[in-house]
Amino acid sequence: MKGGKWLWAVLLLAGCAAMSGVNVSERDARMADIKTRLALAYMNAGDYRNATDNIEAAVRFDRNSSTAWLVRAQIYQYLNLNNKAQESFDRALALQPNSAEINNNYGWFVCNSLNRPEAALPHFNKALADPTYPTPHIAYLNKGICSGRMGLAAEAEQALKQALALRPDFAAAQAALLQIQTASEHGAERK
Numbered sequence: 001m002k003g004g005k006w007l008w009a010v011l012l013l014a015g016c017a018a019m020s021g022v023n024v025s026e027r028d029a030r031m032a033d034i035k036t037r038l039a040l041a042y043m044n045a046g047d048y049r050n051a052t053d054n055i056e057a058a059v060r061f062d063r064n065s066s067t068a069w070l071v072r073a074q075i076y077q078y079l080n081l082n083n084k085a086q087e088s089f090d091r092a093l094a095l096q097p098n099s100a101e102i103n104n105n106y107g108w109f110v111c112n113s114l115n116r117p118e119a120a121l122p123h124f125n126k127a128l129a130d131p132t133y134p135t136p137h138i139a140y141l142n143k144g145i146c147s148g149r150m151g152l153a154a155e156a157e158q159a160l161k162q163a164l165a166l167r168p169d170f171a172a173a174q175a176a177l178l179q180i181q182t183a184s185e186h187g188a189e190r191k
Contacts, residue, residue, distance in 0.1 A: 029065070031062075036055065036068045039072075048078070055071055055072045056072075058071070064095060069092035074105060076088060082113055086114075100126070100133035103124070106123050107122075107124045107146070110123065111145070111149065117146035121146060124140075124143035137164075140160065141160065141172055143159040153184045
Protein backbone atom coordinates (compact mmCIF):
# COMPACT_ATOMS: atom_id res chain seq x y z
CA MET A 1 0.00 0.00 0.00
CA LYS A 2 1.87 3.00 -1.34
CA GLY A 3 -0.04 5.66 0.64
CA GLY A 4 0.26 3.65 3.85
CA LYS A 5 4.05 3.44 3.61
CA TRP A 6 4.22 7.16 2.99
CA LEU A 7 2.06 7.83 6.06
CA TRP A 8 4.28 5.57 8.13
CA ALA A 9 7.44 7.35 6.94
CA VAL A 10 6.04 10.81 7.70
CA LEU A 11 4.90 9.80 11.19
CA LEU A 12 8.18 8.05 11.93
CA LEU A 13 10.26 11.04 10.81
CA ALA A 14 8.08 13.42 12.80
CA GLY A 15 8.41 11.19 15.82
CA CYS A 16 12.16 10.89 15.47
CA ALA A 17 12.56 14.65 15.11
CA ALA A 18 10.50 15.18 18.24
CA MET A 19 12.53 12.63 20.19
CA SER A 20 15.97 14.15 20.06
CA GLY A 21 17.17 14.69 23.61
CA VAL A 22 14.49 12.61 25.39
CA ASN A 23 15.14 9.69 27.70
CA VAL A 24 14.43 6.08 26.75
CA SER A 25 11.07 5.78 28.55
CA GLU A 26 9.79 9.00 26.98
CA ARG A 27 11.00 7.84 23.58
CA ASP A 28 9.30 4.48 24.01
CA ALA A 29 6.04 6.15 25.06
CA ARG A 30 6.17 8.41 22.00
CA MET A 31 6.94 5.47 19.71
CA ALA A 32 4.01 3.58 21.22
CA ASP A 33 1.78 6.57 20.52
CA ILE A 34 2.99 6.79 16.91
CA LYS A 35 2.53 3.05 16.38
CA THR A 36 -0.93 3.19 17.97
CA ARG A 37 -1.97 6.03 15.66
CA LEU A 38 -0.64 4.09 12.69
CA ALA A 39 -2.55 1.00 13.78
CA LEU A 40 -5.75 3.06 13.99
CA ALA A 41 -5.14 4.53 10.54
CA TYR A 42 -4.54 1.08 9.08
CA MET A 43 -7.57 -0.33 10.89
CA ASN A 44 -9.77 2.45 9.52
CA ALA A 45 -8.41 1.74 6.04
CA GLY A 46 -9.21 -1.97 6.44
CA ASP A 47 -5.54 -3.01 6.37
CA TYR A 48 -5.55 -5.34 9.36
CA ARG A 49 -2.16 -6.90 8.63
CA ASN A 50 -0.42 -3.53 9.06
CA ALA A 51 -2.78 -2.61 11.90
CA THR A 52 -1.79 -5.70 13.89
CA ASP A 53 1.92 -5.24 13.12
CA ASN A 54 1.84 -1.66 14.38
CA ILE A 55 -0.27 -2.30 17.46
CA GLU A 56 1.97 -5.19 18.51
CA ALA A 57 4.95 -2.85 18.17
CA ALA A 58 3.11 -0.23 20.21
CA VAL A 59 2.54 -2.54 23.18
CA ARG A 60 6.17 -3.69 22.99
CA PHE A 61 7.30 -0.07 23.22
CA ASP A 62 4.98 0.74 26.13
CA ARG A 63 3.30 -2.08 28.07
CA ASN A 64 1.49 0.55 30.17
CA SER A 65 -0.33 2.39 27.39
CA SER A 66 -4.02 1.80 28.01
CA THR A 67 -4.77 3.41 24.64
CA ALA A 68 -2.56 0.91 22.82
CA TRP A 69 -4.19 -1.99 24.66
CA LEU A 70 -7.66 -0.65 23.82
CA VAL A 71 -6.80 -0.30 20.13
CA ARG A 72 -5.28 -3.80 20.19
CA ALA A 73 -8.52 -5.10 21.71
CA GLN A 74 -10.62 -3.41 19.03
CA ILE A 75 -8.47 -4.78 16.21
CA TYR A 76 -8.62 -8.34 17.52
CA GLN A 77 -12.34 -7.99 18.28
CA TYR A 78 -12.94 -7.07 14.65
CA LEU A 79 -10.83 -10.06 13.54
CA ASN A 80 -12.90 -12.35 15.83
CA LEU A 81 -9.82 -13.30 17.82
CA ASN A 82 -11.68 -13.11 21.11
CA ASN A 83 -8.87 -14.50 23.29
CA LYS A 84 -6.49 -11.76 22.16
CA ALA A 85 -9.22 -9.15 22.43
CA GLN A 86 -10.08 -10.30 25.97
CA GLU A 87 -6.40 -10.24 26.98
CA SER A 88 -6.11 -6.71 25.63
CA PHE A 89 -9.27 -5.46 27.33
CA ASP A 90 -8.13 -7.03 30.60
CA ARG A 91 -4.81 -5.20 30.36
CA ALA A 92 -6.46 -1.87 29.43
CA LEU A 93 -8.94 -2.17 32.32
CA ALA A 94 -6.15 -3.08 34.74
CA LEU A 95 -4.37 0.13 33.74
CA GLN A 96 -7.48 2.35 33.77
CA PRO A 97 -10.43 0.61 35.42
CA ASN A 98 -12.60 3.74 35.42
CA SER A 99 -12.02 4.77 31.80
CA ALA A 100 -15.36 5.43 30.15
CA GLU A 101 -13.95 4.64 26.70
CA ILE A 102 -12.49 1.31 27.78
CA ASN A 103 -15.59 0.30 29.74
CA ASN A 104 -17.97 1.14 26.89
CA ASN A 105 -15.86 -0.72 24.34
CA TYR A 106 -15.41 -3.68 26.66
CA GLY A 107 -19.14 -3.77 27.37
CA TRP A 108 -19.84 -3.97 23.65
CA PHE A 109 -17.25 -6.74 23.25
CA VAL A 110 -18.83 -8.74 26.10
CA CYS A 111 -22.36 -8.23 24.75
CA ASN A 112 -21.75 -8.63 21.05
CA SER A 113 -18.71 -10.89 20.68
CA LEU A 114 -19.08 -13.03 23.80
CA ASN A 115 -22.90 -12.94 23.76
CA ARG A 116 -23.12 -12.09 27.46
CA PRO A 117 -25.27 -8.95 27.55
CA GLU A 118 -26.00 -9.24 31.28
CA ALA A 119 -22.27 -8.96 32.02
CA ALA A 120 -21.96 -5.94 29.72
CA LEU A 121 -24.47 -3.62 31.42
CA PRO A 122 -22.26 -2.70 34.40
CA HIS A 123 -19.56 -1.54 31.97
CA PHE A 124 -21.98 0.72 30.10
CA ASN A 125 -23.17 2.12 33.43
CA LYS A 126 -19.58 2.81 34.48
CA ALA A 127 -18.95 4.65 31.21
CA LEU A 128 -22.15 6.65 31.62
CA ALA A 129 -21.22 7.62 35.19
CA ASP A 130 -18.34 9.71 33.81
CA PRO A 131 -19.73 13.21 33.13
CA THR A 132 -16.71 14.00 30.94
CA TYR A 133 -17.26 11.06 28.58
CA PRO A 134 -17.52 12.67 25.12
CA THR A 135 -19.77 10.03 23.50
CA PRO A 136 -22.38 8.91 26.04
CA HIS A 137 -24.91 8.50 23.23
CA ILE A 138 -22.91 5.50 22.01
CA ALA A 139 -22.87 3.94 25.48
CA TYR A 140 -26.64 4.45 25.70
CA LEU A 141 -27.03 2.82 22.27
CA ASN A 142 -24.94 -0.15 23.32
CA LYS A 143 -26.83 -0.44 26.60
CA GLY A 144 -30.14 -0.30 24.76
CA ILE A 145 -29.17 -2.97 22.25
CA CYS A 146 -27.83 -5.29 24.95
CA SER A 147 -30.87 -4.73 27.18
CA GLY A 148 -33.05 -5.65 24.22
CA ARG A 149 -31.07 -8.84 23.69
CA MET A 150 -31.85 -9.75 27.28
CA GLY A 151 -35.57 -9.22 26.66
CA LEU A 152 -35.65 -6.05 28.79
CA ALA A 153 -37.72 -3.98 26.36
CA ALA A 154 -38.53 -1.12 28.76
CA GLU A 155 -34.89 -0.69 29.78
CA ALA A 156 -33.79 -0.92 26.16
CA GLU A 157 -36.29 1.71 25.09
CA GLN A 158 -35.26 4.02 27.93
CA ALA A 159 -31.55 3.78 27.06
CA LEU A 160 -32.20 4.35 23.36
CA LYS A 161 -34.38 7.38 24.13
CA GLN A 162 -31.54 8.76 26.25
CA ALA A 163 -29.17 8.31 23.30
CA LEU A 164 -31.62 10.21 21.11
CA ALA A 165 -32.07 12.95 23.69
CA LEU A 166 -28.34 13.57 23.38
CA ARG A 167 -28.23 13.15 19.59
CA PRO A 168 -31.68 13.39 17.96
CA ASP A 169 -30.23 12.56 14.53
CA PHE A 170 -28.40 9.41 15.71
CA ALA A 171 -29.60 6.97 13.05
CA ALA A 172 -28.31 3.83 14.78
CA ALA A 173 -30.30 4.66 17.93
CA GLN A 174 -33.38 5.51 15.85
CA ALA A 175 -33.18 2.14 14.09
CA ALA A 176 -32.59 0.21 17.33
CA LEU A 177 -35.51 1.98 19.04
CA LEU A 178 -37.80 1.20 16.12
CA GLN A 179 -36.74 -2.43 16.26
CA ILE A 180 -37.42 -2.65 20.02
CA GLN A 181 -40.79 -0.91 19.69
CA THR A 182 -41.83 -3.12 16.76
CA ALA A 183 -40.83 -6.27 18.65
CA SER A 184 -42.77 -5.07 21.71
CA GLU A 185 -45.86 -4.35 19.62
CA HIS A 186 -45.71 -7.78 17.97
CA GLY A 187 -45.32 -9.40 21.36
CA ALA A 188 -48.36 -7.54 22.69
CA GLU A 189 -50.43 -8.56 19.63
CA ARG A 190 -49.64 -12.25 20.20
CA LYS A 191 -51.01 -12.16 23.76
